[in-house]
Each structure stands twice: as C-alpha cells, then as structure tokens.
Amino acid sequence: MVNLKMLWFVFLLFSATINVDTQAQTFTCPERTGFFPDLEECDLYYICSKGNYEQRLCPDGLVFDDSDPNKERCDIPANIDCGDRTILQEPKPSPGCPRANGYYRHTDPLACDKFFNCVDGVPHELSCPPGLIYNDLASTCAWVTDANRKDCQKPKKDALDDGFICPDEAVAGPDGRKLPHPTYPHPQDCQKFYICRNGIMPQKGSCSAGKVYNEEIFTCDDPANVPGW
Structure with a gap:
C-alpha cells in the first residue's frame, strides 16, 4: 500500500529544491x-x-x-x-538590539539623548551632544525640531547663576544660516556676553581688553565699530 504521507513529504522536498535552484539560476553576473x-x-x-x-x-x-x-x-x-x-x-535580535548591527534608540523611552550602537548583538550606549536627541530615520543625533520624535519633549535648559537661560528661538548669522552656538550680549557689561552651546547649554564669555561685544556680528570687536558705543 502506498504511504500517501511519505509521498507528500517527498513532493514538498522536491518542490523546495526546485524553487531554490530556480532562484539561484535567476542571477546573471552583469560583468x-x-x-x-x-x-x-x-x-x-x-x-x-x-x-x-x-x-x-x-x-x-x-x-x-x-x-x-x-x-x-x-x-x-x-x-x-x-x-x-x-x-x-x-533579524537576530538581542536585548537592546533589534538587529545584530546598527544604531537604535535607547530602550529607556525617556532617554531621548541616548542610543545604542549594536555590534554583533552587543549594545554599546552612546550619548548625543547637549541639546540633541537621537533620530531613528537618520541613525544620528539631531535637533529636537528635526528628529521627528513626538515621544520626546524638549530637554530642560540649564540656567547660569545670574539667571540667564538660552532662548528657544534660533539665531541666524550674518550669512543667514542658523548659528549652532549662538551668542548674546550681557545686559549690563558690554565686554561680556553669553554663549549657548548647541543652542541650549549657557556659558559666560568675555572679550579681551579693549574690545566689546558686537551683537550685529556676534563676536568681540573694536568699540568704534559697535553702534551706540
């Protein structure tokens, strides 16, 4: 008596072999x-x-x-x-790595400024520069407004001891391009100014002797070139 199950198994195995061979034969070297x-x-x-x-x-x-x-x-x-x-x-996933290699967002949903570099299934935690968060599509760090991540809120900004906080608005330089580290004048001392690293981390700055801050060119200058001096 013919074993139908065995015949069906042989048929499936033969069909799979035919399919694999057919797929392999479809490729032809262009050169x-x-x-x-x-x-x-x-x-x-x-x-x-x-x-x-x-x-x-x-x-x-x-x-x-x-x-x-x-x-x-x-x-x-x-x-x-x-x-x-x-x-x-x-995919060959592992904890922290959806695939064995590549860059992926952090498993902590609140750690928007951190991500994993996965190498052979081992995640290596990396941090974005201050003010930036991880961008899934580009596999790199980006400004909050460019990262297209609704799950991430704008990071809390630090304040200096005199109360200065980096403004939210982007600052365009003399060439019209956004300044990555904008500067701002000090409200009382013309020789002093503020630097906002990556637009979010405030830092105090001071011009050298004989120079004052020129807010039109965003740098220190000769007093004769500064309007109102």
Missing part, C-alpha cells in the same frame, strides 16, 4: 568581475569572478552598498538607498 546586488534583497549580494558568482549576505542589520561594483561594502540602512530591494534577512 565578469565585481560585486553586485540582489534584485530583491537589500542585504544580499554576489561576488562575480570570471562570469561565475558566489552569494554573500551582509551582517544582520547592514545592507549592501551597490554604488561601486569594484568595492565589497555593507553599511547601515540610513546610508544606503535600497530602492525596490525591500526584502531583508530574518
């Missing part, structure tokens, strides 16, 4: 030598040598950089445009 991406998987690529190819897979969390066929390079997804190559390998 005889080089490194080339898979058409569907962003972390899968091929090493071609004399027209023959070998299949390779980037470490989990990284994707293949197909910008130069002469270079074998995997990078974080934020740096690579995968286009239609949207399929990725199954």
Whole structure:
C-alpha cells in the first residue's frame, strides 16, 4: 500500500529544491568581475569572478552598498538607498538590539539623548551632544525640531547663576544660516556676553581688553565699530 504521507513529504522536498535552484539560476553576473546586488534583497549580494558568482549576505542589520561594483561594502540602512530591494534577512535580535548591527534608540523611552550602537548583538550606549536627541530615520543625533520624535519633549535648559537661560528661538548669522552656538550680549557689561552651546547649554564669555561685544556680528570687536558705543 502506498504511504500517501511519505509521498507528500517527498513532493514538498522536491518542490523546495526546485524553487531554490530556480532562484539561484535567476542571477546573471552583469560583468565578469565585481560585486553586485540582489534584485530583491537589500542585504544580499554576489561576488562575480570570471562570469561565475558566489552569494554573500551582509551582517544582520547592514545592507549592501551597490554604488561601486569594484568595492565589497555593507553599511547601515540610513546610508544606503535600497530602492525596490525591500526584502531583508530574518533579524537576530538581542536585548537592546533589534538587529545584530546598527544604531537604535535607547530602550529607556525617556532617554531621548541616548542610543545604542549594536555590534554583533552587543549594545554599546552612546550619548548625543547637549541639546540633541537621537533620530531613528537618520541613525544620528539631531535637533529636537528635526528628529521627528513626538515621544520626546524638549530637554530642560540649564540656567547660569545670574539667571540667564538660552532662548528657544534660533539665531541666524550674518550669512543667514542658523548659528549652532549662538551668542548674546550681557545686559549690563558690554565686554561680556553669553554663549549657548548647541543652542541650549549657557556659558559666560568675555572679550579681551579693549574690545566689546558686537551683537550685529556676534563676536568681540573694536568699540568704534559697535553702534551706540
């Protein structure tokens, strides 16, 4: 009597083998030598040598950089445009690391200014510069207004002993670009001024002897060049 279960198992095994062989045969080296991406998987690529190819897979969390066929390079997804190559390998998560490699937000939802650099499944905690928070999409630190993270509130600002707190408004320099470390005049002493590191950390500053703060150019200057002096 024919064992139907055994026949069905053999059929499935044979079908799977046919599918694997068919998928493997769909790739053709564009050139005889080089490194080339898979058409569907962003972390899968091929090493071609004399027209023959070998299949390779980037470490989990990284994707293949197909910008130069002469270079074998995997990078974080934020740096690579995968286009239609949207399929990725199954993740290999660990505590703090959604995938084995890459940059990820901190597991503490209140630690917006911290993130993890995962290397082979081991998370390494890093901190953003003062005033910045971690940006998931760019895998880097960014201003609160640019990070697009509704879960993060604007960080509390420090105050100096005289009560000065860095203003919320961005300051444009003489060229119209936002100053990363804006300065402000002291209300009583023209030789003194304030520096806001990353727009949030206040610090006292003072001009050298014979100079005064010029708020039009945001730096110390000769008194003759400062209006109202």
